[in-house]
Amino acid sequence: MENTTYISLSRQVALWNQLDMVSNNLANMNTTGFKSVQPHFTDYISKSKNDEHLLSDRIHFTHDFGIVRDFAEGAFTSTSNATDVALHGKGFFVIDTNEGVRYTRNGQFKISEEGMLTTADNYPVLDDRNLPIFIAPEETKLDINQDGTIATENGVIAKFAIVDFDDLQNLRETHGGLYANVKNQEVRQARNVQVEQGMIERSNVNAVSEMTQMIKLQRAYENIQMMIDGEHTRRQNMMNVYTKNN
Secondary structure (H helix, E strand, C coil): CHHHHHHHHHHHHHHHHHHHHHHHHHHCCCCCCCCCEEEEEEEEEEEEEECCEEEEEEEEEEEEEEEEECCCCCCEEECCCCCEEEEECCCEEEEEECCEEEEECCCECEECCCCEEECCCCCEEEECCCCECECCCCCCCCEECCCCEEEECCEEEEEECEEECCCHHHCEECCCCEEECCCCCCCEECCCCEEEECEEECCCCCHHHHHHHHHHHHHHHHHHHHHHHHHHHHHHHHHHHHHHHC
């Protein structure tokens, strides 16, 4: 029956997509604030009739329904850079981009020539009033408290907007560690989060686990290919015998 081949191919496609995700995780293991992803599987059920069964069979195909992102906190690394900040706890910095407001855990910021606090891609970091954060040229001392308050030698100048969402899986990664609120969830102020100055949050990818997973996926893919080849040979032999006898 062709069903065996179809089911096997559906599993191969799912394994190939999972390999892509594992490869992407490994490629971003040194990306600041990166969160690893895993596939979410479900069954695609189809009814089929054949000569052997009077009732309809239910055939289960593998379907990689989507992805699940692991938002667990990554390890912190000290940089001693005053504009580098990491979030300890659940929350996101708010970034103003050309495509609209985005959210990120990557706190590797810098001060532009205009004195504005920006991301590495020159997008403005917003404060709790949804305004860009500016540091005057003559201000050389930058202190960031754990509550997100930003101060210089002249006093408090701003406070980071740090927000959270009810369902993080409804956030969609766009580029550069930025996330879009595609489901228009309520954006609320983050609770129990601390800002750590001079630190960055590393990727939460476990390299050993991902490499082990890649090996398992490759072996599973090869085993299914062997089964497909064996099924093809079996059917070919059956056709040859039938042709010879008729």
